[in-house]
Amino acid sequence: xxxxxxxxxxxxxxxxxPTDHAGxxxxxxTPAFSAEQLGEVRRxxxxxxxxxxALLPVLHLAQETFGYISLEVxxxxxxxxxxxxxxxxxxxxFYTMFFRAPKGRHVVAVCHNLSCHLAGAPAIVAHLQGxxxxxxxxxxxxxxxxxxxxxxxxxxxxxPMMQVDDRYEFGLTPEKVxxxxxxxx
Amino acid sequence: MTAEKILTRNFxxxxxxxxTAYLETGGxxxxxxxxxxxxxxxxxxxxxxxxxxxxxxxxxxxTKWSFIPKNHTGPVYLVINADxxxxxxxxxxxxxxxxxxxxxxxxxxxxxxxxxxTGFVYVRGEYVEPYRRFSTAVSEAxxxxxxxxxxxxxxxxGAGAYICGEETGLISSLEGKKGWxxxxxxxxxxxxxxxxxxxxxxxxxxxxxxxxxxxxAGWFASLGTKTQGGTRMYSVSGRVRRPGVYEASVAIxxxxxxxxxxxxxxxxxxxxxxxxxxxxxxxxxxxxxDVTMDVDGLRNAGTMAGSAGVIVMDETVSxxxxxxxxxxxxxxxxxxxCTPCRESTGWIYKMVRRIVEGxxxxxxxxxxxxxxxxxxxxxxxxxxxxxxxxxxSYIEKFRGEFExxxxxxxxxxxxxxxxxxATAHA
Numbered sequence: 001x002x003x004x005x006x007x008x009x010x011x012x013x014x015x016x017x018p019t020d021h022a023g024x025x026x027x028x029x030t031p032a033f034s035a036e037q038l039g040e041v042r043r044x045x046x047x048x049x050x051x052x053x054a055l056l057p058v059l060h061l062a063q064e065t066f067g068y069i070s071l072e073v074x075x076x077x078x079x080x081x082x083x084x085x086x087x088x089x090x091x092x093x094f095y096t097m098f099f100r101a102p103k104g105r106h107v108v109a110v111c112h113n114l115s116c117h118l119a120g121a122p123a124i125v126a127h128l129q130g131x132x133x134x135x136x137x138x139x140x141x142x143x144x145x146x147x148x149x150x151x152x153x154x155x156x157x158x159x160p161m162m163q164v165d166d167r168y169e170f171g172l173t174p175e176k177v178x179x180x181x182x183x184x185x
Numbered sequence: 186m187t188a189e190k191i192l193t194r195n196f197x198x199x200x201x202x203x204x205t206a207y208l209e210t211g212g213x214x215x216x217x218x219x220x221x222x223x224x225x226x227x228x229x230x231x232x233x234x235x236x237x238x239x240x241x242x243x244x245x246x247x248t249k250w251s252f253i254p255k256n257h258t259g260p261v262y263l264v265i266n267a268d269x270x271x272x273x274x275x276x277x278x279x280x281x282x283x284x285x286x287x288x289x290x291x292x293x294x295x296x297x298x299x300x301x302x303t304g305f306v307y308v309r310g311e312y313v314e315p316y317r318r319f320s321t322a323v324s325e326a327x328x329x330x331x332x333x334x335x336x337x338x339x340x341x342x343g344a345g346a347y348i349c350g351e352e353t354g355l356i357s358s359l360e361g362k363k364g365w366x367x368x369x370x371x372x373x374x375x376x377x378x379x380x381x382x383x384x385x386x387x388x389x390x391x392x393x394x395x396x397x398x399x400x401x402a403g404w405f406a407s408l409g410t411k412t413q414g415g416t417r418m419y420s421v422s423g424r425v426r427r428p429g430v431y432e433a434s435v436a437i438x439x440x441x442x443x444x445x446x447x448x449x450x451x452x453x454x455x456x457x458x459x460x461x462x463x464x465x466x467x468x469x470x471x472x473x474x475d476v477t478m479d480v481d482g483l484r485n486a487g488t489m490a491g492s493a494g495v496i497v498m499d500e501t502v503s504x505x506x507x508x509x510x511x512x513x514x515x516x517x518x519x520x521x522x523c524t525p526c527r528e529s530t531g532w533i534y535k536m537v538r539r540i541v542e543g544x545x546x547x548x549x550x551x552x553x554x555x556x557x558x559x560x561x562x563x564x565x566x567x568x569x570x571x572x573x574x575x576x577x578s579y580i581e582k583f584r585g586e587f588e589x590x591x592x593x594x595x596x597x598x599x600x601x602x603x604x605x606x607a608t609a610h611a
Contacts, residue, residue, distance in 0.1 A: 047339045049260065049303075049379040055361035056344050060310075087362075094363035094520075096345035097310045113272045114464060115422040115496055117510045151347060151514050152272035152464075153311055156422035156494070157429045166313040 031066050031076045041080055052081055055091060059098060068099040096150070104139040104146035106184045109163040110172075112149045115156035124160050125149055127174045131181060145184060189408075191416055192392050193432040196283050202318050204325040207286035213331060215395035219294040222398075227298035231394065233402035235414035240266050240350070240387030241463065241491045242567070243413075243480035252374035253299045253382045262383040263296050263304040264359065264373075265391060267319075268343050268350040270309055271463035272514060273494030276418035277388040279430050281308065281315035284392065285322035289331065289338065291391035294398055296336045299384050303337050307355050310343040347518035351566045352385040353377075354520065365522050366566035389418055409435040413479045423460075423497035424452040435479040435490075439469070442478065443497055452499030458583070459498065462491025464511050465571030467578035468504075488574070504583040505541050505590055508575060512537045515572040525560035526569035532556065533576060545591035550580055 033041065041058055045051035058077060059069060066073050074088040081088075092098045108128065112121050125136060128147055132140055139146040155161045158170030169180055195201040195210055207213070219227055232247030253261055265288065269277040280288060292304045308316045320340050326332045341359060348354040349364040356378045358364035377383025393415055397405045406414035413435045419442055422428045426448035433446065439461055443450065450456045456471040461478065467488035469476070476486040483490045498507065516534035521527045533556060536549050557576040560569055580587055 049381075050360065052361040053341075053359060053379070056358070057342060060342060060344065081361075091361070091363050094346060095310070095343070098344060112510070113514055114460070114507060114510050115273055115428075117507075118423050118496075118498065118502060151517060152270060152274075154269045154271075154275045154278055154309075156273055156275055156420065156496070159422060159428070163311060168314070 031062075031070075031073050033061075033065065037061065037065065045081075052083060055081060055083070055088070056095075059088075059092065063098060068102050070100070099146075102139070102143070104144055106144060106165055107146045107148065107163075108181075108184075109148040109150045109153070111151070111153045111155075111159070111161055111163075113152035113156075115152075116159040116161060119159035121160040124162070124172050124174070124177060127177055128181075131178065145181070189416075190432050191396050192280065192284070192287070192389065192418055193430065196279065201283045202285055202322060204286060204322070204329060207284070211399070212286055213290055215398040216290050216293045216331065219297055219398050222297075224298045224300055227294060227398070230402045231298070231397055234397045234405040235402075235409060235412060236390065236393055236397060236405065237413050237480055238387055239389040239393075239417050239493070241271060241465070241489075243490055246386065246390055249374065249386075250295070250299050250384055252372065253384065254375065257382055260303065260379075260381045261299055261301040262378045262381055263292060263299060263301040264352075264355065264378055264383055264385045265292065265304065265306040265388060266350060266352065266355055266385055267306055267308040267312070267315075267388045268355055269312070269388075269492075270347045270350045271465065271492040271494055272511070273420060273422055273460060273496040274463050274492040275420045275422075276430050276493070278312060278315050279418070280388050280392055281312065281319045285319045286326065287392040287395060288319070288388055289322060289326045291394040292338065293331065293336055294394050295384070295386065295391055299382075301384070302335060303339070305359055305378065306338060306340045307349070307359055308340060308342055309349075310345045316340065316342055346520070347514075348520040348566075348568060351568060354566065355385060356383065363520075365520055366568070368565050410477065410479045410482065412481050417478075417493055419446070419478070419493045419495055421447040421495045421497065423495075424450055424499040424502065425497045426451055433478075436477050436482075439474040439476055439478060439495070442495060443474065447495075447497070450497060450499050452501045455500045457498050457500045457502055458504060458507075460494070460496040460575075462489045463494035464496070464514060465489075465574055466491045467574040468582060470582050488578070503541075504579055504586050505537065508579040509534070509537045509541045511575050511579075512572075515568075519568065519572075523564040523569070526564045526572070529556050529560045529569070530572055533572075540587055540590050543590065543594050545587075545594050547591060549591065550584065550587055554580060 044054040044057045062073050062077055063069055069092050075085045078085045078088045110125050132145055132147055134140055134147055136147055136149040153163055155168050160172045161170050198206055200206045228247050228250045236246045238244045267277055323338050332338055343349050346364045349358040351366050353367040354364040359378055373383040373385055408415050416432050416434050419431045431446040459469050460466055461483055476482050480490045512534040515530040519526050519530040533553050536553055539545055540549055557573045561573045
């Protein structure tokens with residue numbers, strides 16, 4: 001899975017870190033959790049025989065807080081665990097749910113595996129690409145929606161289906177997709 | 186053959202996920218009974234019931250539990266695999282959302298059998314609602330005093346990786362690492378999570394345990410075949426009139442499952458092929474569905490029961506296109522640890538795709554079969570063997586369809602708008 005993150009490519013290209021007049025990257029402010037969140041980090045670390053096991057939960061928290069997992073966030077999280085940034089990077093890049101570049105305010109992930117394919121997922125993906133004016137893997141220019149095409153989300157009885165942020169949306173038709181998109185601000 | 190509903194008996198109740206509803210339907214009485222039994226007696230009862238793992242491997246559950254070293258004095262962990270991800274499978278989602286206390290009660294009993302004080306439930310990252318439902322049930326169970334008195338449960342969210350459903354990949358992931366499977370031996374029962382003896386069981390498997398304790402191993406065994414007891418939950422999708430989850434005996438035939446429970450084939454109404462046990466199971470032709478769905482029945486038919494994800498295809502479905510979709514999945518989800526899997530899944534996807542897109546070459550099919558056969562059995566985990574099942578069976582059973590595309594290369598172009606990102610690496 002390393003290096004196979006669907007959020008690579010166009011998303012990253014369209015959202016490079018800010019640069020100064022000489023084209024050098026402006027250092028991002030150091031990310032930091034609030035005192036309350038640090039308490040949550042310690043609680044999570046205490047749930048496991050080895051506190052490093054809380055890395056995935058803490059990365060989820062980091063993504064909710066900072067929007068995506070930048071290299072700076074990786075370094076910051078590594079510090080909370082006494083892990084090397086390289087270890088955290090290896091983990092972040094392995095899983096599909098961690099974004100390494102800014103994502104849209106909403107993430108729309110269409111299942112393209114077999115049952116959804118048989119039920120017309122390619123047409124749903126094509127419809128979404130047309131409506132949003134972007135390709136799979138990209139984010140709309142206004143930062144509203146990131147579009148993904150993903151492997152089985154295990155709701156095949158409702159194919160074709162997709163995940164919109166935390167929600168599963170079932171039995172998609174172009175009309176239903178349009179209604180869902182209208183609800184995303 | 187619509188056997189008595191056991192796991193799904195409460196699914197119709199709108200409040201089936203609550204502790205109140207669970208207690209009203211006899212919940213936690215099996216746990217009361219199990220507390221009067223010595224741990225070894227619980228394991229023996231589960232052995233006698235012929236309960237077999239329902240996540241995919243079909244290993245006898247009681248036997249697995251008995252592998253925990255008897256003289257071990259340190260911690261022992263019970264890990265629940267709720268990383269449902271096998272394409273075509275959605276049963277555990279129902280159990281987590283609609284009967285979470287059945288899983289908790291099963292865990293309490295299993296933990297007593299293996300002398301574990303801590304259980305981890307690894308829920309796939311995308312299952313946000315099932316995670317919330319199950320976490321709420323865990324809180325209820327703590328408040329009611331079922332948990333926290335000698336046994337604790339930690340609910341852990343994954344982050345998107347099919348391989349974490351493989352039990353040692355799951356353990357790596359649970360430990361805070363990328364989900365790379367581990368070489369066995371040592372098996373998890375000897376050295377698993379955090380270096381301690383660990384039992385990894387599927388959600389559905391553990392949900393059966395309270396019923397076995399309450400009603401007895403003999404009753405459970407009698408529901409199935411000589412070598413596998415009970416019912417199981419079949420996820421049926423694809424071209425059927427009523428896709429959904431159906432509970433039935435492990436001895437039901439695939440034909441009855443499709444025709445009676447799922448109400449028959451749609452599309453042009455004529456069956457072409459069925460995947461009987463999740464994407465990793467070898468495909469069956471329409472004339473091969475008079476088989477029973479138990480582990481050994483499907484093994485004898487050259488495929489596997491797997492996770493009981495049944496995907497139905499009517500005659501209008503292109504088998505090469507179906508294989509392309511499945512091959513894309515394996516190429517994307519290979520964890521990259523073992524060379525045969527990492528390389529073959531990518532190359533085979535490219536070859537199947539070019540065949541479907543009308544750019545196939547004469548020797549592509551034999552090359553795919555050769556690569557598939559050479560790699561089988563050479564990797565750390567079963568992922569690649571699972572990919573080889575579809576590669577070989579789709580091509581061997583429907584070779585004519587592939588050859589027609591190759592012979593007519595250039596004549597047919599199939600749009601695959603979704604495949605851009607997935608092919609970037611291949």
